[in-house]
Amino acid sequence: MSLYPVIMCGGSGVRLWPASRPERPKPFARLFGDGPTAFQDTAARAAPLGPLLVIGGADHGGLIREQLAEAGLDAEVILEPEPRDSAPAMAAAAIRLLRRDEEAIMVVLAADHHVPDAGAFRDAVVRAAPFARAGRIVTLGVKPTFASTAYGYIRPGRGESVRMVEAFIEKPDASRAAGLIAEGCLWNSGNFIVPATTLVYELGRMAPEVLEAAEAAVESATKSDTGLLLGEIFRTAPRISIDYAVMEKTARAMVAEVDFAWSDVGAWDVVHALSEQDETGSHIEGRVEVEGVSGAYIRASGGAEVVAVGVEGLAVVADGARILVAPLADSQAVKQAVERLRARGPAGYPGLETATADLGLWLRTAALPVWWSLGADRERGGFVEAIGQDGRPRPAPRRGRVQGRMIFSFAQAGRMGWDGPWREAVRHGLAGMTDAFLRPDGLVRSLVGLDGRPLDDSPFVYDQAFALLGLASMVQAGESADLALGLALRMREGLDNLRHPGGGFREAGDQPFQANAHMHLLEAALAWEEAGGDSGWTDLSDEIAGLALGAFIDHRGVLSEFFDADWRRAGGDAGRLVEPGHQFEWAWLLDRWGRARGRADGQLAARALHAAGLQGVDSRRACAVNALWEDLSIRDGWARLWPQTEFLKSALALGETEDALQAATGLARYLETPVRGLWRDRQGPTGGFAPGDAPATSLYHIVGAIRQLEELSPTLSA
Known part of the structure; x- marks a missing residue:
């Protein structure tokens, strides 16, 4: 059986607005200076495992191709006419791979995760692969380093480093998170190693509507300049995650415990923690001048200029005309505010005189x-x-x-x-x-x-x-x-x-x-x-x-x-x-x-x-x-x-x-x-x-x- 890394480019990364926006969502944004994007880093980390397959939105086909070329990598690219969550996307990828290799083992990775030790990641995949070959769906469970309320948790069964899954636990509050860690639970990383045949079989049993729409979409797919565009019937697939569709129901779930550094870089406080900081604990980037600033993340791009005086613990992110100001401790709350802003539609002209001028x-x-x-x-x-x-x-x-x-x-x-x-x-x-x-x-x-x-x-x-x-x-x-x-x-x-x-x-x-x-x-x-x-x-x-x-x-x-x-x-x-x-x-x-x-x-x-x-x-x-x-x-x-x-x-x-x-x-x-x-x-x-x-x-x-x-x-x- 051959390994096929499948990079999932779904998700909008709303909490990282304004750097992450519909035209350039989180996987393709440069969050750490001029270094590679999260997508490029993920692709480079996965490429030694086997031929890459990338699945993302039709909006972003050009971005995917550009960033692959910039990183010197190649991949087959599948494009969704509309995002339908992870289960339909993984189903389409599995069906496509089975046409190439009936014994294909998928290594499913999120495109926007931060894993600095690429070798440790690949070692974990190789360690999990024999269990996948036996028909199991192996997910990587990260050993927690703090009581995070932003991640889901996995309760593993008894055994060595690759164990049966006893339960998946939704994102808990702080008290519950601390208790779960004390019990030996692991963070749910959302990475999977699974034979394509097993995934298709389990979807057929537990989410047949997802599988039917994905099969029809692959069958009716058309080639475009940027990838294989799934047929319009893909829009009819139920919008459901792989966790809800399969993982919480299947008896085949196993978890491989890993202790390498991992983050889904879900908000600005995480970006701040992962970025270089000066002697005041601040990260300053772009055309920024500060006075009396400490513990802050301040970034200017897209022609913006920022002056900050006497602030502590703030995220100030300016990208052109879009500006975020929020306490780093409240970074998770950015999503709700941005969604309310988007619900109002694009910022409009107050009148025709302004538009004309x-x-x-x-x-x-x-x-x-x-x-x-x-x-x-x-x-x-x-x-x-x-x-x-x-x-x-x-x-x-x-x-x-x-x-x-x-x-x-x-x-x-x-x-x-x-x-x-x-x-x-x-x-x-x-x-x-x-x-x-x-x-x-x-x-x-x-x-x-x-x-x-x-x-x-x-x-x-x-x-x-x-x-x-x-x-x-x-x-x-x-x-x-x-x-x-x-x-x-x-x-x-x-x-x-x-x-x-x-x-x-x-x-x-x-x-x-x-x-x-x-x-x-x-x-x-x-x-x-x-x-x-x-x-x-x-x-x-x-x-x-x-x-x-x-x-x-x-x-x-x-x-x-x-x-x-x-x-x-x-x-x-x-x-x-x-x-x-x-x-x-x-x-x-x-x-x-x-x-x-x-x-x-x-x-x-x-x-x-x-x-x-x-x-x-x-x-x-x-x-x-x-x-x-x-x-x-x-x-x-x-x-x-x-x-x-x-x-x-x-x-x-x-x-x-x-x-x-x-x-x-x-x-x-x-x-x-x-x-x-x-x-x-x-x-x-x-x-x-x-x-x-x-x-x-x-x-x-x-x-x-x-x-x-x-x-x-x-x-x-x-």
């Missing part, structure tokens, strides 16, 4: 300067696809749509009064588009390599829409208007070759009949109308708006994304897709079109679209999720940045002030990054942000939303 300042003083200085490629022309969170541009093949969007963004910045080099940026984007992306027929190709050679010459309708939008914005801003108009008219003529005989346009690629390309073409046509274009733009706007009202949107205000050649909703899951971001984007456009034409049907459709889109807004996170099913149930609980901007624009256009405040609050969370002026793109279902670059395409969405804020919020705030 805050986001407008961020755009003008941070985002636009960053994207002109770092995002403009002076060597190859045009704009880069993305900038990393380290402030470095990411070299990658360029898409035509990015150039049109960046022209739009900087032209709009000029219209908004930005006193930066917006004209130079617009000209740079235009030169990049015409030099590398313009085809002989006047249309824009899809993809160009870093050497400037075409990689995909396809003229996507989507890409033409953004080229046209950028050109219209140039005319509106008064920059190279004649050149922009000439390019746009030739492009509009070229679009006739992409028309579909059944109406509308046929998109390139594997989804030729779609709403999305038409949506952005409508946006471009309306922009050209507002720029003083000819009647051809009006005709184009009316054609697309008519197609949307007649085919794309149903009687409930629900927008379908994909269709057949007769503009009937596509079959299968493609036809069942509903995107809240597009619900809001179409609402904003049809309201704009309806007002321009005096068409009540357009404005009514806009309100219905907005109302249906609200079904995809998670008020707890103040954000619109990626996707719904056609019955408006959640299909994809992740939330990219761009739907938040469209939620904001729609709410502003329709006069929904509370919705607009919620959308602005949700958007602002994406803009909290190490390099001011960048953004995070993907937020997980529990509120954490996935690691990743800031995509250039988002600037178009952000500029459009902030422009709408500045134009409409004075009216709504009056």
